[in-house]
Amino acid sequence: MTRSGLHKNISQNRINYLGSLWLSANPRSVSYxxxxxxLAKPKTQRYNRRELSPACVFSQQINRMLEVSEKQRxxxxxxxxxxxxxMAIVSICHRISGVLLFLFLPLMLYILHQAVHxxxxxxxxxxxxxxxxxxxxxxVMLSAIWFHVVAGIRHLIMDLGIGESLNVARASSYxxxxxxxxxxxxxxxxxx
Amino acid sequence: xxxxxxxxxxYDWIAQRATALIILAYTLFIMAYLFFCPALNYVAVNKIFxxxxxxxxxxxxxxxxxxxxxxxxxxxxxxxxxxKLIRLILEAAIIVLLLSYLVWxxxxxxxx
Numbered sequence: 001m002t003r004s005g006l007h008k009n010i011s012q013n014r015i016n017y018l019g020s021l022w023l024s025a026n027p028r029s030v031s032y033x034x035x036x037x038x039l040a041k042p043k044t045q046r047y048n049r050r051e052l053s054p055a056c057v058f059s060q061q062i063n064r065m066l067e068v069s070e071k072q073r074x075x076x077x078x079x080x081x082x083x084x085x086x087m088a089i090v091s092i093c094h095r096i097s098g099v100l101l102f103l104f105l106p107l108m109l110y111i112l113h114q115a116v117h118x119x120x121x122x123x124x125x126x127x128x129x130x131x132x133x134x135x136x137x138x139x140v141m142l143s144a145i146w147f148h149v150v151a152g153i154r155h156l157i158m159d160l161g162i163g164e165s166l167n168v169a170r171a172s173s174y175x176x177x178x179x180x181x182x183x184x185x186x187x188x189x190x191x192x
Numbered sequence: 193x194x195x196x197x198x199x200x201x202x203y204d205w206i207a208q209r210a211t212a213l214i215i216l217a218y219t220l221f222i223m224a225y226l227f228f229c230p231a232l233n234y235v236a237v238n239k240i241f242x243x244x245x246x247x248x249x250x251x252x253x254x255x256x257x258x259x260x261x262x263x264x265x266x267x268x269x270x271x272x273x274x275x276k277l278i279r280l281i282l283e284a285a286i287i288v289l290l291l292s293y294l295v296w297x298x299x300x301x302x303x304x
Contacts (some may be wrong), residue, residue: 098261105261112300115241156213
Protein backbone atom coordinates (compact mmCIF):
# COMPACT_ATOMS: atom_id res chain seq x y z
CA MET A 1 0.00 0.00 0.00
CA THR A 2 1.26 3.48 -0.81
CA ARG A 3 1.72 6.27 1.68
CA SER A 4 -1.38 8.11 0.48
CA GLY A 5 -3.33 4.86 0.73
CA LEU A 6 -2.34 4.58 4.37
CA HIS A 7 -3.29 8.19 4.98
CA LYS A 8 -6.76 7.51 3.61
CA ASN A 9 -7.10 4.40 5.72
CA ILE A 10 -6.39 6.28 8.95
CA SER A 11 -9.13 8.78 8.34
CA GLN A 12 -11.66 6.23 7.16
CA ASN A 13 -11.23 3.50 9.73
CA ARG A 14 -11.00 5.70 12.78
CA ILE A 15 -8.35 4.55 15.13
CA ASN A 16 -9.49 3.40 18.49
CA TYR A 17 -8.84 6.32 20.83
CA LEU A 18 -6.78 4.47 23.44
CA GLY A 19 -4.88 2.60 20.79
CA SER A 20 -3.99 5.87 19.11
CA LEU A 21 -2.92 7.37 22.43
CA TRP A 22 -0.72 4.34 22.91
CA LEU A 23 0.81 4.85 19.50
CA SER A 24 1.41 8.57 20.06
CA ALA A 25 3.00 7.78 23.42
CA ASN A 26 5.24 5.18 21.81
CA PRO A 27 6.28 6.76 18.51
CA ARG A 28 8.47 3.84 17.58
CA SER A 29 8.61 2.93 13.98
CA VAL A 30 6.20 0.45 12.46
CA SER A 31 6.32 -0.98 9.01
CA TYR A 32 3.68 0.48 6.72
CA UNK A 33 2.36 -2.87 5.61
CA UNK A 34 1.64 -4.05 9.15
CA UNK A 35 0.19 -0.73 10.27
CA UNK A 36 -2.23 -0.82 7.34
CA UNK A 37 -3.36 -4.29 8.32
CA UNK A 38 -4.30 -3.06 11.77
CA LEU A 39 -5.92 0.18 10.68
CA ALA A 40 -7.99 -1.64 8.09
CA LYS A 41 -10.01 -3.27 10.86
CA PRO A 42 -13.65 -2.13 11.05
CA LYS A 43 -14.39 0.91 13.20
CA THR A 44 -16.58 -0.80 15.75
CA GLN A 45 -16.30 -4.36 16.87
CA ARG A 46 -18.80 -6.01 19.14
CA TYR A 47 -17.14 -7.44 22.19
CA ASN A 48 -18.21 -8.41 25.67
CA ARG A 49 -16.39 -8.06 28.96
CA ARG A 50 -14.80 -11.49 28.77
CA GLU A 51 -12.99 -10.55 25.58
CA LEU A 52 -10.15 -8.08 25.43
CA SER A 53 -11.14 -4.50 24.68
CA PRO A 54 -10.25 -3.19 21.20
CA ALA A 55 -7.61 -0.93 22.74
CA CYS A 56 -5.99 -3.93 24.40
CA VAL A 57 -6.08 -6.01 21.23
CA PHE A 58 -4.74 -3.05 19.31
CA SER A 59 -1.72 -2.57 21.56
CA GLN A 60 -1.04 -6.32 21.58
CA GLN A 61 -1.05 -6.34 17.80
CA ILE A 62 1.33 -3.41 17.67
CA ASN A 63 3.61 -5.12 20.16
CA ARG A 64 3.66 -8.20 17.96
CA MET A 65 4.27 -6.03 14.93
CA LEU A 66 7.17 -4.21 16.50
CA GLU A 67 8.83 -7.56 16.99
CA VAL A 68 8.44 -8.53 13.37
CA SER A 69 8.93 -5.14 11.72
CA GLU A 70 12.04 -5.36 9.62
CA LYS A 71 12.28 -1.77 8.45
CA GLN A 72 12.44 0.95 11.09
CA ARG A 73 10.52 3.89 9.70
CA UNK A 74 8.97 6.84 11.53
CA UNK A 75 5.17 6.97 11.55
CA UNK A 76 3.36 10.24 11.03
CA UNK A 77 0.16 10.51 13.08
CA UNK A 78 -2.13 13.46 12.52
CA UNK A 79 -3.71 14.31 15.86
CA UNK A 80 -6.55 16.21 14.18
CA UNK A 81 -7.74 13.01 12.57
CA UNK A 82 -8.19 11.07 15.79
CA UNK A 83 -11.72 10.12 16.61
CA UNK A 84 -12.77 10.98 20.15
CA UNK A 85 -15.55 8.86 21.66
CA UNK A 86 -18.83 10.78 22.24
CA MET A 87 -18.47 10.31 26.01
CA ALA A 88 -15.24 12.31 25.95
CA ILE A 89 -16.90 15.07 23.89
CA VAL A 90 -19.87 15.28 26.31
CA SER A 91 -17.41 15.50 29.19
CA ILE A 92 -15.36 18.35 27.74
CA CYS A 93 -18.50 20.21 26.60
CA HIS A 94 -19.87 19.87 30.15
CA ARG A 95 -16.73 21.61 31.42
CA ILE A 96 -16.79 24.30 28.76
CA SER A 97 -20.48 25.04 29.39
CA GLY A 98 -19.77 25.21 33.14
CA VAL A 99 -17.02 27.79 32.67
CA LEU A 100 -19.28 29.69 30.25
CA LEU A 101 -22.06 29.75 32.85
CA PHE A 102 -19.64 31.21 35.40
CA LEU A 103 -18.80 33.95 32.90
CA PHE A 104 -22.53 34.52 32.26
CA LEU A 105 -23.36 34.95 35.99
CA PRO A 106 -23.12 38.78 35.83
CA LEU A 107 -25.55 38.83 32.88
CA MET A 108 -28.04 36.63 34.78
CA LEU A 109 -27.84 38.83 37.88
CA TYR A 110 -28.11 41.98 35.73
CA ILE A 111 -31.27 40.66 34.07
CA LEU A 112 -32.78 39.70 37.46
CA HIS A 113 -31.85 43.10 38.92
CA GLN A 114 -33.35 45.05 36.03
CA ALA A 115 -36.47 42.87 35.98
CA VAL A 116 -37.44 43.35 39.63
CA HIS A 117 -36.04 46.82 40.38
CA UNK A 118 -38.72 49.06 38.90
CA UNK A 119 -41.18 49.37 36.03
CA UNK A 120 -38.76 51.71 34.26
CA UNK A 121 -35.83 49.32 34.55
CA UNK A 122 -38.05 46.45 33.32
CA UNK A 123 -38.96 48.48 30.24
CA UNK A 124 -35.27 49.32 29.70
CA UNK A 125 -34.41 45.63 29.99
CA UNK A 126 -37.10 44.66 27.47
CA UNK A 127 -35.71 47.24 25.05
CA UNK A 128 -32.15 46.06 25.68
CA UNK A 129 -33.07 42.42 24.97
CA UNK A 130 -34.60 43.42 21.61
CA UNK A 131 -31.05 44.03 20.41
CA UNK A 132 -29.88 41.20 18.13
CA UNK A 133 -26.51 40.81 19.83
CA UNK A 134 -28.10 40.69 23.29
CA UNK A 135 -30.57 38.07 22.02
CA UNK A 136 -27.67 36.03 20.69
CA UNK A 137 -25.85 36.31 24.05
CA UNK A 138 -28.98 35.16 25.89
CA UNK A 139 -29.39 32.29 23.43
CA VAL A 140 -25.79 31.17 24.02
CA MET A 141 -26.41 31.42 27.77
CA LEU A 142 -29.62 29.36 27.56
CA SER A 143 -27.84 26.78 25.39
CA ALA A 144 -25.02 26.50 27.93
CA ILE A 145 -27.59 26.13 30.72
CA TRP A 146 -29.41 23.34 28.88
CA PHE A 147 -26.23 21.49 27.96
CA HIS A 148 -24.98 21.66 31.53
CA VAL A 149 -28.38 20.54 32.85
CA VAL A 150 -28.85 17.60 30.45
CA ALA A 151 -25.24 16.37 30.68
CA GLY A 152 -25.40 16.89 34.46
CA ILE A 153 -28.53 14.74 34.76
CA ARG A 154 -26.74 12.02 32.74
CA HIS A 155 -23.80 12.34 35.12
CA LEU A 156 -26.04 12.03 38.20
CA ILE A 157 -27.78 8.97 36.76
CA MET A 158 -24.41 7.35 36.12
CA ASP A 159 -23.39 8.20 39.70
CA LEU A 160 -26.31 6.03 40.78
CA GLY A 161 -24.70 3.18 38.88
CA ILE A 162 -27.18 3.20 35.99
CA GLY A 163 -26.03 3.09 32.38
CA GLU A 164 -22.32 2.70 33.04
CA SER A 165 -21.67 0.04 30.41
CA LEU A 166 -19.87 1.07 27.26
CA ASN A 167 -22.80 0.75 24.86
CA VAL A 168 -25.33 2.54 27.09
CA ALA A 169 -22.85 5.31 27.91
CA ARG A 170 -22.24 5.85 24.20
CA ALA A 171 -25.95 5.88 23.41
CA SER A 172 -26.75 8.27 26.27
CA SER A 173 -24.03 10.68 25.22
CA TYR A 174 -25.48 10.77 21.71
CA UNK A 175 -28.89 11.33 23.34
CA UNK A 176 -27.49 14.33 25.25
CA UNK A 177 -26.44 15.98 21.99
CA UNK A 178 -29.80 15.32 20.34
CA UNK A 179 -31.84 16.62 23.30
CA UNK A 180 -29.70 19.74 23.65
CA UNK A 181 -29.88 20.44 19.92
CA UNK A 182 -33.69 20.28 20.08
CA UNK A 183 -33.73 22.56 23.15
CA UNK A 184 -31.39 25.03 21.42
CA UNK A 185 -33.75 25.22 18.46
CA UNK A 186 -36.75 25.70 20.78
CA UNK A 187 -34.90 28.49 22.64
CA UNK A 188 -34.03 30.16 19.34
CA UNK A 189 -37.64 30.04 18.13
CA UNK A 190 -38.83 31.34 21.49
CA UNK A 191 -36.37 34.27 21.49
CA UNK A 192 -36.81 35.38 17.87
CA UNK B 193 1.17 18.88 53.16
CA UNK B 194 2.07 15.41 52.03
CA UNK B 195 0.82 12.59 54.19
CA UNK B 196 -2.15 14.48 55.54
CA UNK B 197 -5.33 12.87 54.30
CA UNK B 198 -8.57 14.76 54.74
CA UNK B 199 -12.06 14.15 53.43
CA UNK B 200 -12.34 17.37 51.44
CA UNK B 201 -12.64 15.51 48.18
CA UNK B 202 -15.58 13.50 49.46
CA TYR B 203 -17.33 16.59 50.86
CA ASP B 204 -16.77 18.44 47.60
CA TRP B 205 -18.18 15.50 45.67
CA ILE B 206 -21.33 15.41 47.79
CA ALA B 207 -21.71 19.20 47.85
CA GLN B 208 -21.36 19.39 44.06
CA ARG B 209 -24.24 16.94 43.59
CA ALA B 210 -26.47 18.34 46.34
CA THR B 211 -26.10 21.91 45.04
CA ALA B 212 -26.65 20.62 41.50
CA LEU B 213 -30.08 19.29 42.53
CA ILE B 214 -31.06 22.62 44.15
CA ILE B 215 -29.93 24.59 41.08
CA LEU B 216 -31.72 22.09 38.80
CA ALA B 217 -35.03 22.51 40.63
CA TYR B 218 -34.75 26.31 40.62
CA THR B 219 -33.69 26.46 36.95
CA LEU B 220 -36.53 24.23 35.80
CA PHE B 221 -39.03 26.32 37.78
CA ILE B 222 -37.74 29.62 36.34
CA MET B 223 -37.64 28.19 32.79
CA ALA B 224 -41.19 26.86 33.12
CA TYR B 225 -42.36 30.22 34.50
CA LEU B 226 -40.73 32.22 31.68
CA PHE B 227 -41.98 29.77 29.07
CA PHE B 228 -45.59 29.37 30.21
CA CYS B 229 -46.28 32.75 31.80
CA PRO B 230 -49.15 34.21 29.73
CA ALA B 231 -48.10 37.87 30.07
CA LEU B 232 -44.51 38.53 31.01
CA ASN B 233 -44.60 42.09 32.41
CA TYR B 234 -43.21 44.02 35.35
CA VAL B 235 -46.28 43.51 37.55
CA ALA B 236 -46.18 39.71 37.16
CA VAL B 237 -42.42 39.42 37.65
CA ASN B 238 -42.40 41.80 40.62
CA LYS B 239 -45.29 39.94 42.21
CA ILE B 240 -43.65 36.52 42.05
CA PHE B 241 -40.25 37.79 43.21
CA UNK B 242 -41.75 39.71 46.14
CA UNK B 243 -42.94 36.49 47.77
CA UNK B 244 -40.73 35.55 50.70
CA UNK B 245 -40.54 31.95 49.47
CA UNK B 246 -39.29 33.10 46.08
CA UNK B 247 -36.64 35.30 47.70
CA UNK B 248 -35.53 32.42 49.90
CA UNK B 249 -35.43 30.06 46.91
CA UNK B 250 -33.42 32.55 44.87
CA UNK B 251 -30.88 33.14 47.65
CA UNK B 252 -30.62 29.36 48.20
CA UNK B 253 -30.11 28.84 44.45
CA UNK B 254 -27.48 31.60 44.24
CA UNK B 255 -25.61 30.20 47.26
CA UNK B 256 -25.73 26.77 45.61
CA UNK B 257 -24.48 28.21 42.31
CA UNK B 258 -21.56 29.94 44.05
CA UNK B 259 -20.55 26.76 45.88
CA UNK B 260 -21.05 24.58 42.79
CA UNK B 261 -19.11 27.04 40.62
CA UNK B 262 -16.26 27.15 43.11
CA UNK B 263 -15.90 23.33 43.15
CA UNK B 264 -16.12 23.15 39.35
CA UNK B 265 -13.71 26.00 38.69
CA UNK B 266 -11.27 24.68 41.31
CA UNK B 267 -11.26 21.36 39.43
CA UNK B 268 -10.76 23.05 36.07
CA UNK B 269 -7.94 25.27 37.37
CA UNK B 270 -6.22 22.33 39.06
CA UNK B 271 -6.37 20.40 35.79
CA UNK B 272 -5.27 23.06 33.35
CA UNK B 273 -3.28 25.75 35.21
CA UNK B 274 -0.06 24.22 36.44
CA UNK B 275 2.00 27.21 37.74
CA LYS B 276 1.07 27.52 41.40
CA LEU B 277 1.25 31.31 41.70
CA ILE B 278 -0.97 31.95 38.67
CA ARG B 279 -3.45 29.35 39.91
CA LEU B 280 -3.54 30.93 43.36
CA ILE B 281 -4.19 34.38 41.87
CA LEU B 282 -6.98 33.02 39.64
CA GLU B 283 -8.55 31.15 42.57
CA ALA B 284 -8.48 34.27 44.73
CA ALA B 285 -10.04 36.32 41.93
CA ILE B 286 -12.81 33.74 41.49
CA ILE B 287 -13.57 33.71 45.23
CA VAL B 288 -13.78 37.52 45.34
CA LEU B 289 -16.02 37.56 42.25
CA LEU B 290 -18.35 34.86 43.59
CA LEU B 291 -18.68 36.56 46.98
CA SER B 292 -19.39 39.90 45.29
CA TYR B 293 -22.25 38.24 43.40
CA LEU B 294 -23.73 37.29 46.78
CA VAL B 295 -23.66 40.96 47.79
CA TRP B 296 -25.33 41.79 44.48
CA UNK B 297 -28.21 39.39 45.16
CA UNK B 298 -28.76 40.83 48.64
CA UNK B 299 -28.76 44.28 47.05
CA UNK B 300 -31.33 43.18 44.43
CA UNK B 301 -33.87 42.04 47.03
CA UNK B 302 -33.16 44.19 50.06
CA UNK B 303 -31.37 47.20 48.57
CA UNK B 304 -32.81 50.69 48.51
